[in-house]
Amino acid sequence: MAGTVRQGLSAAWPICLGYFPIGLSLGVLAQKVGLAPWQMAAMSILVFAGGSQFIAVAMLGVAASPVAIVSTVFMVNLRHLLMSSALSVHFPGVSRRFLALFAYGLTDESFAVNLTRFSQGGWHRYSALTLNHAANTTWIVSTVAGVYLGQLVPPGAAGVDYALTGMFICLLVFQLRGPIFTITALIAAACSLMAYLWLPGNAYVIVASCCAATAGLVLKRTLLKREVPA
Amino acid sequence: MNSREFLLLMAAMGAVTYLPRMLPLVALSGRKLPSWFAEWLELIPAAILSALIAPTLFAHADPRVLTFGKIELLAALPTLFCAVKTRSLAGTVVVGMLCYWGLGLVM
Numbered sequence: 001m002a003g004t005v006r007q008g009l010s011a012a013w014p015i016c017l018g019y020f021p022i023g024l025s026l027g028v029l030a031q032k033v034g035l036a037p038w039q040m041a042a043m044s045i046l047v048f049a050g051g052s053q054f055i056a057v058a059m060l061g062v063a064a065s066p067v068a069i070v071s072t073v074f075m076v077n078l079r080h081l082l083m084s085s086a087l088s089v090h091f092p093g094v095s096r097r098f099l100a101l102f103a104y105g106l107t108d109e110s111f112a113v114n115l116t117r118f119s120q121g122g123w124h125r126y127s128a129l130t131l132n133h134a135a136n137t138t139w140i141v142s143t144v145a146g147v148y149l150g151q152l153v154p155p156g157a158a159g160v161d162y163a164l165t166g167m168f169i170c171l172l173v174f175q176l177r178g179p180i181f182t183i184t185a186l187i188a189a190a191c192s193l194m195a196y197l198w199l200p201g202n203a204y205v206i207v208a209s210c211c212a213a214t215a216g217l218v219l220k221r222t223l224l225k226r227e228v229p230a
Numbered sequence: 231m232n233s234r235e236f237l238l239l240m241a242a243m244g245a246v247t248y249l250p251r252m253l254p255l256v257a258l259s260g261r262k263l264p265s266w267f268a269e270w271l272e273l274i275p276a277a278i279l280s281a282l283i284a285p286t287l288f289a290h291a292d293p294r295v296l297t298f299g300k301i302e303l304l305a306a307l308p309t310l311f312c313a314v315k316t317r318s319l320a321g322t323v324v325v326g327m328l329c330y331w332g333l334g335l336v337m
Contacts, residue, residue, distance in 0.1 A: 014323045046244035066239045074246035081250040086274045088258035103252035159331030166326025173313040175276040184273045185280035192281035208281035213273040
């Protein structure tokens with residue numbers, strides 16, 4: 001048990017490193033639109049979704065209606081449906097209570113790291129849960145600290161802004177386990193850019209992922225099967 | 231907005247964030263999925279990661295336009311190389327951050 005927790009903590013550091021400056025800047029923004037530290041904490045605990053919290057804070061700043069805020073947050077986080085589905089194969093026979101707790105910490109970053117570790121093997125579900133909560137704790141602490149600290153931390157110190165991008169690039173490389181994965185990733189990048197330019201918000205993630213995975217599946221089942229008979 | 235209204239709003243935001251994260255996990259885990267769906271899900275992570283990264287590297291945010299000259303893209307080349315060669319997450323993150331930071335100083 002202690003070992004699995006330690007494993008989870010040591011895998012969490014790139015996420016925590018990436019979350020910290022983002023959390024601080026969210027806190028600074030929240031302080032500017034008049035949120036108190038306890039309100040920032042309540043938001044980070046109840047919502048725990050970086051991108052949509054930024055949007056929510058901005059919308060609170062312009063006094064948007066609660067219905068508009070909630071529906072925007074819903075749309076922004078809908079992409080987690082796919083991530084949750086993709087992770088589900090790694091939890092056979094696991095209790096609903098555990099899954100309900102685990103799902104709370106499912107973010108783009110924890111999804112990417114957990115999925116990679118699960119597919120490499122030897123990744124315990126308690127390590128995964130630890131990782132989620134380490135990321136969550138970092139997020140709560142950094143967002144609340146941002147409200148207090150204001151702009152003491154210089155923007156872009158030592159390239160921390162790039163920590164999450166670097167992590168995503170590496171995790172993508174881990175996912176490229178054959179030509180079909182690379183083709184799917186390339187299609188996803190192209191679709192994502194088109195959707196990013198033409199669709200509002202971050203619908204591009206879910207649209208591009210679904211299109212690319214479908215295209216990849218069709219290619220795999222038609223072209224590749226014919227070339228390389230199993 | 232008073233404290234009670236604020237907390238209600240946060241609870242509603244929390245619910246619409248949590249449900250999409252929780253329902254597929256609880257509904258699908260331990261179930262035998264049709265083979266096409268399992269194969270489709272297998273491709274989803276690579277697709278999601280690529281879709282998440284692409285605009286960071288190839289597009290400006292406000293207004294949204296395509297570009298090929300971002301520091302993020304330049305820094306991605308050594309980062310990608312490092313990931314392929316070392317297959318080390320920690321090493322790649324550090325290399326990426328240093329390249330991004332260094333390029334930001336020069337450019």
